[in-house]
Amino acid sequence: MQFFQPATWVEALETKAAHPEAVPIAGGTDVMVELNLDHNRPPAFIDLTRIGELTEWGMEDGLLRVGAGVTYTRLVDELGDRLPALAIASRTVGSPQIRNRGTVGGNLGTASPAGDALPPLLACDAQVELASTSGARRVPVREFFTGPKRNAMKKDELIAAYWVASAPGPQQFAKVGTRNAMVIAVCSFALALDPTRRIAGTGIGSAGPTPLRATEADEFIAGELDWANHTRPSEATLARFGELVAAAAKPIDDVRGTADYRRHALAVMARRCLSWCWN
Amino acid sequence: MVLELRIETTVNGGRRVVEDVWEGESLLHVLRERFGLYGSKNACEQGECGSCSVYLDGALVCACLVLGGQANGRSVVTVEGLDGDRVQQSFVEAGAVQCGFCTPGLVVATHDLLHRVPHPTEEQIREALAGNVCRCTGYAKIIDAVNLAARR
Numbered sequence: 439m440q441f442f443q444p445a446t447w448v449e450a451l452e453t454k455a456a457h458p459e460a461v462p463i464a465g466g467t468d469v470m471v472e473l474n475l476d477h478n479r480p481p482a483f484i485d486l487t488r489i490g491e492l493t494e495w496g497m498e499d500g501l502l503r504v505g506a507g508v509t510y511t512r513l514v515d516e517l518g519d520r521l522p523a524l525a526i527a528s529r530t531v532g533s534p535q536i537r538n539r540g541t542v543g544g545n546l547g548t549a550s551p552a553g554d555a556l557p558p559l560l561a562c563d564a565q566v567e568l569a570s571t572s573g574a575r576r577v578p579v580r581e582f583f584t585g586p587k588r589n590a591m592k593k594d595e596l597i598a599a600y601w602v603a604s605a606p607g608p609q610q611f612a613k614v615g616t617r618n619a620m621v622i623a624v625c626s627f628a629l630a631l632d633p634t635r636r637i638a639g640t641g642i643g644s645a646g647p648t649p650l651r652a653t654e655a656d657e658f659i660a661g662e663l664d665w666a667n668h669t670r671p672s673e674a675t676l677a678r679f680g681e682l683v684a685a686a687a688k689p690i691d692d693v694r695g696t697a698d699y700r701r702h703a704l705a706v707m708a709r710r711c712l713s714w715c716w717n
Numbered sequence: 718m719v720l721e722l723r724i725e726t727t728v729n730g731g732r733r734v735v736e737d738v739w740e741g742e743s744l745l746h747v748l749r750e751r752f753g754l755y756g757s758k759n760a761c762e763q764g765e766c767g768s769c770s771v772y773l774d775g776a777l778v779c780a781c782l783v784l785g786g787q788a789n790g791r792s793v794v795t796v797e798g799l800d801g802d803r804v805q806q807s808f809v810e811a812g813a814v815q816c817g818f819c820t821p822g823l824v825v826a827t828h829d830l831l832h833r834v835p836h837p838t839e840e841q842i843r844e845a846l847a848g849n850v851c852r853c854t855g856y857a858k859i860i861d862a863v864n865l866a867a868r869r
Contacts, residue, residue, distance in 0.1 A: 441722075441740040441786045463784055467764055470782040473741050474762035483740065485787050511776075533848020534826070536764055538776040539783070619847030620765060 440482035447489050447569075450596060455571045458593035460484045464492070464507050465539030467532065468548045484596075492543070492598070502604050503567070506543025506597040510555075513542070521602060523558035523609035523628045530554055530613050533620055543597045546582065549589040549648070556583075556649035557628035557641025558611055564602040568595040576601060583648035607631040610711035613643070614695075614703045624695040627683065627707040631715055636665045640708070645687035645700045652686035655679055655708065663716060670717055679712055680705030726788045728752060729798035744788045745769045745780035748795060756796035756821045767849030770822040771795045777829040779848075796821035803869045804828045804862075811862035815853035823849045827863050836867050 442460065444450040454460060460482035463469045472478040486492055492507030495517065502520060504513075510528040514537070518525040524542075531537050531554050545553040546566055556579070565576040568591055579600070582590050591597070609630045615621030626643035638659045640652040662675045671679075689700035724747060725734045735751040743762070748754045748771070758768035762781045769780040772794040780793075799805060804827045807813075814820050823846065830837055830845040837845065842863045843856075851859060 439740040441784070443786060443789070463787070466782045466784055466787070470743060470784065471763040473784075474743060474781060479741065483784060483786075485784065487787055532764065533767065534829070534845055535767060535770055535777050535779045535848045536782075539778050617847075619844065 439479070441485065442482060443485045443488055445488050447491055447598070450484060450486060450489055451569060451571045451594075453484050454596050455594045457482050457484070462486055462547065462596055464541045464544055465509065465536075467536050467540040468544055468550075486543075486596070497604070498601075500603075501601045503599050503601050504542070505599050506546070507541050510537035510540050510542075520604040521558070521562070521609075522605055523561055523611045523630055524555060524602075526609075526611040527554045527558045527613070527626070527628065530611075530615075530619075530623075536620075542600060546589065546597055546600070547591070549583055549587050551583075551586060551646055551648050552623050552626075552644035553649065554613065554623060554626065554643065557626050557643040558609070558630070559600060559602065560641030560649055560651050561609070561628040561630040561639040562602045562605075563639055564600050566597060567599040567601060568592075569598045570594045570596070574598060580651060586647045605630065606635070607633045608715035610714045612707040612711055614707070622694065625687070625689070625700040625703050625707075627704055627711055629708070629711040629715055631663070633665055636660055636663075638663070640683060640686075642683065642687050642704060644694075645689040645704060647688065650686055650688065652683045652708075655682035655686060658682055659712065668716070671712065676709045676712055677705075680709040683708035724785055724789050726790065727792040728754070729794055738785050740784075740786065742785040743781050744771070744773070744783035744785050744793070747785045747788070748780055748793070754795050754797055758818055758821060760818070764848075765850070766819070766822070767826060767846075768819055768822040770825040770849065772798075772825065772829070777826060794825075796825050799824060799828055802828060804831065804866045807866035807869065808859075808862045811858050811865050813854060813858040813862035815851075819849060819851040819853075823851065823859060827866060830863070831867055837863065 461480040492505040495504040513528040545555040613626040614624045623644040625645040628641040630639040642650040684701040684705040689697040764779040
């Protein structure tokens with residue numbers, strides 16, 4: 439096993455190009471579990487924790503560019519006002535110990551359907567910035583997940599950052615689990631509303647092979663909401679929104695819950711998130 | 718650049734060096750098996766139990782989830798570094814210790830909480846300690862201990 443500790447982003451990209459099988463590690467909250475339990479013993483690690491720019495965020499070209507290495511703790515502390523759904527989701531990740539280390543870059547790299555940060559990124563139409571020695575490209579999060587724990591990254595690429603609009607309107611996130619902390623989601627849901635453009639975005643977690651967007655629900659609620667006067671949606675509208683979100687899920691029965699339960703819970707969470715956002 | 722399996726780090730204020738470390742070794746393993754610091758407990762090895770909680774450059778982390786090499790050049794404080802602290806004494810006095818296995822992790826996590834929030838509410842205590850599992854006490858005495866430490 440080899441351990442690389444690049445000091446710069448350029449050096450990290452060169453290392454990945456030379457060692458495409460090397461596994462990048464930042465907070466280690468996924469990678470170390472695989473290693474400690476001997477589920478996976480990669481030939482090499484690339485430690486990304488020495489690269490300062492991965493831990494920076496700021497506004498560029500009218501969007502927030504958040505470095506892949508910004509921890510969940512920092513998202514809660516520093517970006518709660520700009521990225522409320524992502525910050526709410528971040529607060530449900532693991533424990534303080536996990537939030538101090540875990541990063542959204544890692545969540546994207548692992549690409550688990552249960553990754554807590556992923557439904558908010560879907561709902562907000564974020565883009566993932568991937569980089570290699572050949573250059574950088576941006577992939578819409580909607581196209582990033584290609585299967586369970588699979589994503590659109592090439593072997594020589596690393597995740598540099600994600601790009602997302604500072605919230606133009608209300609956002610919410612909800613998650614079902616057996617505890618308020620330290621749980622992998624049975625299922626989760628994120629909602630982002632943009633009153634200026636009159637559009638809605640959704641994200642479904644842990645109820646399909648990948649995180650999913652409920653496109654029909656997006657379109658339905660964008661047409662139904664009283665964007666001008668901000669009156670509360672009717673019970674029928676809330677119920678229909680929940681039904682459409684549940685219908686967009688592709689859940690299975692597993693140890694954490696049944697497919698039927700997940701659909702039911704998603705409809706409930708969707709109604710709640712919408713009524714919290716638009717009250 | 719390939720590290721020559723050498724880790725140089727500051728542990729509890731003192732410089733520590735270890736050579737010939739396996740690249741896949743966790744910081745927890747380095748602390749216990751290379752440095753003989755057995756206070757940080759090895760239990761779940763997946764960040765679920767909090768028994769290996771330490772400070773890494775001032776941030777509360779699970780040592781089992783830090784790759785040894787990642788601690789190179791960093792500063793680590795373990796429960797041994799908090800010896801004699803008010804938190805430790807409060808756990809003893811409140812009877813927050815039964816088998817004691819989770820106690821070092823809880824002491825470090827409580828120390829971190831009180832540094833951030835000197836007078837936490839019960840909800841803040843429960844959220845801050847959510848990553849530290851105790852299978853003996855039922856947590857009531859642990860919360861008493863945190864409150865006792867906060868009053869000191």
